Amino acid sequence: MRALLFCACLASLALVSGAARAEPTSAAERAARRLFDGAPPAIPHDSAVGACVSCHSMAGREIPSMGYAPASPHARTAGIAAVPCKQCHVEKRTDEVFVGSTFRGIEQDLRSGKRANPLAPPVIPHMVFMRENCAACHTGPAARSEIRTSHPERANCRQCHVERVTTGVFAPSRETSAQGR
Amino acid sequence: MKRREFLQSLALAAAGVAAHSPADRAAAEGMRDAAQIDPSDLTWGKAPCRFCGTGCGVEVGTRDGRVAAVRGDRKSPVNRGLLCVKGYHLPGFLYGEDRLTKPMLRLADGSFEAISWDAALDMIAERYAKVLETDGPDAVAMYGSGQWTVHDGYAALKWVKAGMRSNNLEANARLCMASAVMGFMTQFQSDEPMGCYEDFEAGDDFFLWGNNMAEMHPVLFSRILETKRQRGDVRIVDIATRRTPTSDYADLYVEIRPGTDLALANGILQQILAKGWVAESFVRENVVFQRGNEDLEEIGWGCYGAQKDRYTFADSGRDSSIEELGKFLADYTPDKVATLCGIPSAQVETLAEMYGASNRGTVSLWCMGVNQHTRGTWMNNLLNDIHLLTGKIGRPGANPLSLTGQPSACGTVREVGTLSNRLPSDRLVTKDEHRTTAEQIWGLEPGTLPAKPGYHTVDMFRALSRGDIKAIWIQTTNPWVSLPNLNRFERSPGDGRFIVVSDIYPTPTTQVADLVLPSSAWVEREGVFGNTERRTQQWNKLADPPGEAREDAWQIIEVARRMGMGHLFPWGEDEWHEAMYEEYRRFSLGTGKDVASYAQLKETRGMRWPVVDGKETAYRYAAGRDPYVTKSKGVHFYKAKKYGEKAAFWLRPYQPPAEVPDDEFPLWLTTGRVLEHWHTGSMTRRVRQLYQAVPKAYVELNRSDAIDLEVGTGDRVRIVSRRGALEATVEVDGRGKPPRGTVFMPFFDESILVNQLTLDAMDNISKEPDYKKCAVRVERVARG
Numbered sequence A: 001m002r003a004l005l006f007c008a009c010l011a012s013l014a015l016v017s018g019a020a021r022a023e024p025t026s027a028a029e030r031a032a033r034r035l036f037d038g039a040p041p042a043i044p045h046d047s048a049v050g051a052c053v054s055c056h057s058m059a060g061r062e063i064p065s066m067g068y069a070p071a072s073p074h075a076r077t078a079g080i081a082a083v084p085c086k087q088c089h090v091e092k093r094t095d096e097v098f099v100g101s102t103f104r105g106i107e108q109d110l111r112s113g114k115r116a117n118p119l120a121p122p123v124i125p126h127m128v129f130m131r132e133n134c135a136a137c138h139t140g141p142a143a144r145s146e147i148r149t150s151h152p153e154r155a156n157c158r159q160c161h162v163e164r165v166t167t168g169v170f171a172p173s174r175e176t177s178a179q180g181r
Numbered sequence B: 001m002k003r004r005e006f007l008q009s010l011a012l013a014a015a016g017v018a019a020h021s022p023a024d025r026a027a028a029e030g031m032r033d034a035a036q037i038d039p040s041d042l043t044w045g046k047a048p049c050r051f052c053g054t055g056c057g058v059e060v061g062t063r064d065g066r067v068a069a070v071r072g073d074r075k076s077p078v079n080r081g082l083l084c085v086k087g088y089h090l091p092g093f094l095y096g097e098d099r100l101t102k103p104m105l106r107l108a109d110g111s112f113e114a115i116s117w118d119a120a121l122d123m124i125a126e127r128y129a130k131v132l133e134t135d136g137p138d139a140v141a142m143y144g145s146g147q148w149t150v151h152d153g154y155a156a157l158k159w160v161k162a163g164m165r166s167n168n169l170e171a172n173a174r175l176c177m178a179s180a181v182m183g184f185m186t187q188f189q190s191d192e193p194m195g196c197y198e199d200f201e202a203g204d205d206f207f208l209w210g211n212n213m214a215e216m217h218p219v220l221f222s223r224i225l226e227t228k229r230q231r232g233d234v235r236i237v238d239i240a241t242r243r244t245p246t247s248d249y250a251d252l253y254v255e256i257r258p259g260t261d262l263a264l265a266n267g268i269l270q271q272i273l274a275k276g277w278v279a280e281s282f283v284r285e286n287v288v289f290q291r292g293n294e295d296l297e298e299i300g301w302g303c304y305g306a307q308k309d310r311y312t313f314a315d316s317g318r319d320s321s322i323e324e325l326g327k328f329l330a331d332y333t334p335d336k337v338a339t340l341c342g343i344p345s346a347q348v349e350t351l352a353e354m355y356g357a358s359n360r361g362t363v364s365l366w367c368m369g370v371n372q373h374t375r376g377t378w379m380n381n382l383l384n385d386i387h388l389l390t391g392k393i394g395r396p397g398a399n400p401l402s403l404t405g406q407p408s409a410c411g412t413v414r415e416v417g418t419l420s421n422r423l424p425s426d427r428l429v430t431k432d433e434h435r436t437t438a439e440q441i442w443g444l445e446p447g448t449l450p451a452k453p454g455y456h457t458v459d460m461f462r463a464l465s466r467g468d469i470k471a472i473w474i475q476t477t478n479p480w481v482s483l484p485n486l487n488r489f490e491r492s493p494g495d496g497r498f499i500v501v502s503d504i505y506p507t508p509t510t511q512v513a514d515l516v517l518p519s520s521a522w523v524e525r526e527g528v529f530g531n532t533e534r535r536t537q538q539w540n541k542l543a544d545p546p547g548e549a550r551e552d553a554w555q556i557i558e559v560a561r562r563m564g565m566g567h568l569f570p571w572g573e574d575e576w577h578e579a580m581y582e583e584y585r586r587f588s589l590g591t592g593k594d595v596a597s598y599a600q601l602k603e604t605r606g607m608r609w610p611v612v613d614g615k616e617t618a619y620r621y622a623a624g625r626d627p628y629v630t631k632s633k634g635v636h637f638y639k640a641k642k643y644g645e646k647a648a649f650w651l652r653p654y655q656p657p658a659e660v661p662d663d664e665f666p667l668w669l670t671t672g673r674v675l676e677h678w679h680t681g682s683m684t685r686r687v688r689q690l691y692q693a694v695p696k697a698y699v700e701l702n703r704s705d706a707i708d709l710e711v712g713t714g715d716r717v718r719i720v721s722r723r724g725a726l727e728a729t730v731e732v733d734g735r736g737k738p739p740r741g742t743v744f745m746p747f748f749d750e751s752i753l754v755n756q757l758t759l760d761a762m763d764n765i766s767k768e769p770d771y772k773k774c775a776v777r778v779e780r781v782a783r784g
């Protein structure tokens, strides 16, 4: 809780001094770092600079001369605190490729989530697992404008935003639907 | 205004909302073009990961017959939603621009021409039939893989052994797991571990023997790290010949000289005995002592003198005793072991004390460092011995847990038995009753299966080079990158040998082939894998193979049909996967290795055998857990009939490696993998993110050695062994840090073939090559 409040403060701070900061990564660059949307991004800088979480913390950190190190979206994920970051994130060390690829994966979709009506809170369009620290992407200087929250002060995001886990709709049991008729 | 609408308008006002201003929205919309794939448009199905022997569950998202995404399967008890970087990038390996899509025949001028499947299959059938007729079944061979599905392996087994009546069937698991197989077989008369992944939460002390688990079994290693985080008293010991990312997480890093793990393990046994840490009643009840042939002259290393062409040494055992063990271990006092290993003697005592502590759950983990070893079976024996002597075996958190490298080295090679001496479910071709069972299940004339084992892998390729093998079919593996001492195995087209290679991309192995067949891969076909912890996992076909690519098992069945062996594969064109698996399953039922039914595999995230009455077994040989155990408590090694249903403890000495550094070649060369790349890199290098992380092979040097050579990271050096030479770029203080006097090179790069340097020395029992120890020198290459 305290961390989230801290996050919120940081975000408002960012609004004040926002002009001085680097823009978030461009959409094209963001996509290029991933094999498909949802895959772990490659590390775009020398990865031998230190412990990853000292910069990619719960709230992220401004690094002079490098820009903003975004917060870790996994900072609140249960059971993975001990997992080495480089198990999944590897450094990009060249622009070359071995051979070209015809792969076409899920592409990034930076529109906001679907809503029941124009006033309802949007549902979460992605898996929440591994992304439990909502603030990492939805607040702060690293948040993209399309998905930046207007209300970072509300700490419990999932009170109103729910994860869509199926595209199916409710089908009442035969007994209940018989009663309804 | 109704109350609800009022609240909604309040919310909207509060939202205020930069992100929903018309301009922002338009910008965001622009990023989505008409052809874009929405996650919710995908169809999701389950599969095990294609890469390592961990066997993580993944969910595979497909659209229009193509894989578009994967995610960790949260329902899988192996990985609980997490993957490693190879797993997250799985979809990429299927779509390299140069996927093989048509059968290709080599022409006289060396170029390849596309031919039809019919022509290709007819040609294989004709060539094999001709060799069988003129040279007999010893002159044909098939070489497969621990990345074969159970179906591929079973089809190969039936075609080679029941169809052609040859035992020349091998798989690349000989190069990676054979020593573990022989360790378990010689001691328990049944292959594969008694423990399982739950040991990672139940254990207290984790010993990693020559095993860079953080890179090679990352998801399992992070299970240990999580246990350690939650319970402060967990300890990790890394026993290795080179510092790796794993060492950074270890509580104790023990750096020994190459090959001296044998001495260290004996030193631990010596201390356990001397300090009275033997679990006496356990040993009395469950263990017998054996001693094998230790004559170094006779054993050799499989690569010198007459053994250079054929290595057939066979061990023989005799009864021994704990008293004899006591005398035998006099050579392994902490001081003597310390001198051999190059570590302080106090370290030997510490390790022994940790193993000896009866109140601590101890898990030993090992993989290639122990298995790819000229005394790899001995080393496997010694690790199992430590657990037998301390009674730390067959219960949660206390086990020798051999890790497997390949996704189905266990499920296919070890369980189906695609090796030159094996039949399914621990059966051997040399045992009459085992062949009889196979003849019955396969409907063969009694007494017709051949009893003589075929060539083991290295001898198979030696025989091919000599011309004793005239036809070989290689599937799902890349021996012209992965065999040791590669320069031995050159071949020229038109040399009278017929080499068929089934793969998904062009490789150095397809380059030497006469006929190349395009295979479908992973979820482009239905299949079954079996992982390290005896978990059998099934998946359905989820995507379409490219072009005319077909699955390996289908290719074999079609050739068998053309050779008049169609009766061995009596199933319909389409619905044969379940029927074939259920036939294979008959071999396993009642043996203690009972695999789950196909129907159950389809419904679950895998089942650990033995599966009896639909229930899986986490811990083998454990009373109350393994349904085959008839005792009411403790353990029961019911498979080891030869030893009165007890486990065999083998006395095994230290013997030196086949080649040690000298004045001319003063450095040790050790080889291995990196996290990002799978084996010879033919799949993972085609994934942009993985290639860009580690594009090329390199040579790791110790800083002091680099200073002596006046080179640094990025400089070019020449690495020379008695067998070959190559150039590579230096890396100092990178992710791996070898000690002074050792260099390391990964083997994933087909343009820097480190196996031109390695030696084809082998384990005396398993015939698995030692890729970890040979002598080289490093020379500076003049800066251009």
Ligand code: SF4
Pocket (backbone or CB within 6 Å): B049, B050, B051, B052, B053, B054, B055, B056, B079, B083, B084, B085, B086, B087, B088, B216, B217, B218, B219, B220
């Ligand atoms: S640990 Fe092994 S099985 Fe799991 S995702 Fe990585 S390569 Fe695949």
